[in-house]
Amino acid sequence: MRRYFLLVAVAVLASPHSALAAAAPDPVDEVGFGMLRGAVIEIPGADNARFLALGDRFSRLNVYRLGRGDDRGRIWSSRALDGNVQEVLVADLDGDGGVDHLVCRTARRIYAFDFRNDFRMTFESLPTTFQTVGAFTVADVDNDPQHEIVVFADRRIHYVDGASFLREWSSMNDIQVTRIRAGDVDGDRRAELVLDNGQVLDARSGRVEWQAQSTFGPQLGLLDLDGDGIPEIVTESPGQPLRIWDASARRELRAH
Numbered sequence: 122m123r124r125y126f127l128l129v130a131v132a133v134l135a136s137p138h139s140a141l142a143a144a145a146p147d148p149v150d151e152v153g154f155g156m157l158r159g160a161v162i163e164i165p166g167a168d169n170a171r172f173l174a175l176g177d178r179f180s181r182l183n184v185y186r187l188g189r190g191d192d193r194g195r196i197w198s199s200r201a202l203d204g205n206v207q208e209v210l211v212a213d214l215d216g217d218g219g220v221d222h223l224v225c226r227t228a229r230r231i232y233a234f235d236f237r238n239d240f241r242m243t244f245e246s247l248p249t250t251f252q253t254v255g256a257f258t259v260a261d262v263d264n265d266p267q268h269e270i271v272v273f274a275d276r277r278i279h280y281v282d283g284a285s286f287l288r289e290w291s292s293m294n295d296i297q298v299t300r301i302r303a304g305d306v307d308g309d310r311r312a313e314l315v316l317d318n319g320q321v322l323d324a325r326s327g328r329v330e331w332q333a334q335s336t337f338g339p340q341l342g343l344l345d346l347d348g349d350g351i352p353e354i355v356t357e358s359p360g361q362p363l364r365i366w367d368a369s370a371r372r373e374l375r376a377h
């Protein structure tokens with residue numbers, strides 16, 4: 122049966138120390154429980170059930186059905202991956218408008234699971250593909266309709282095609298990144314990569330479009346707060362208040 126996952130707000134389940142976890146934009150609804158990382162997802166259909174995809178301390182990725190009653194509980198568990206799950210995203214890899222995959226990373230590898238086909242693993246990066254994987258996101262960053270897995274690994278940013286899973290592009294210069302998000306943050310109908318180091322890159326060329334006055338920090342999300350169709354960059358650092366940045370105006374919108 123063909124099923125679609127939609128994203129839901131995760132305020133109830135979000136880690137209480139992270140306001141961004143509740144405010145994270147499509148396609149990311151992150152949650153964290155201590156060292157465990159996951160994402161909340163929803164399958165519209167017969168009962169609009171909600172599910173939680175969450176890594177565990179045994180290096181598996183699990184999907185739990187949420188709710189009350191006897192039908193809640195774990196519905197799927199991966200085999201042991203190469204290290205604990207560090208990030209999980211729900212993604213529309215084929216670019217048809219409906220999400221279809223869980224994509225996750227460990228410290229060394231990227232994995233993709235097709236939840237429309239019993240969570241079949243469709244991609245696993247090889248140890249020769251990347252040695253260390255520090256961040257990733259999923260976005261359409263080029264001219265083909267499928268979305269790309271944007272991977273920060275081995276000091277470079279790489280694009281992995283979401284249909285062929287071939288590496289299509291790698292950046293030239295060494296950088297250090299702990300978080301990547303992607304979206305059209307300036308309204309020019311081209312995707313940008315937003316890095317926690319405060320840089321906004323044109324996704325197709327890798328060129329730096331804007332360097333913010335300070336770093337964005339490890340909690341990084343894109344959210345259209347004013348409803349103009351262009352997401353703002355929302356950032357949060359430990360012990361710091363939420364900050365909001367407008368990449369089209371190239372400035373911070375407010376600071377408390």
Ligand SMILES: [Ca+2]
Pocket residue numbers: 212213214215216217218219220221
């Ligand atoms: Ca899709």
Ligand SMILES: [Ca+2]
Pocket residue numbers: 260261262263264265266267268269
């Ligand atoms: Ca594409």
Ligand SMILES: [Ca+2]
Pocket residue numbers: 304305306307308309310311312313
């Ligand atoms: Ca843009």
Ligand SMILES: [Ca+2]
Pocket residue numbers: 344345346347348349350351352353
């Ligand atoms: Ca906006």
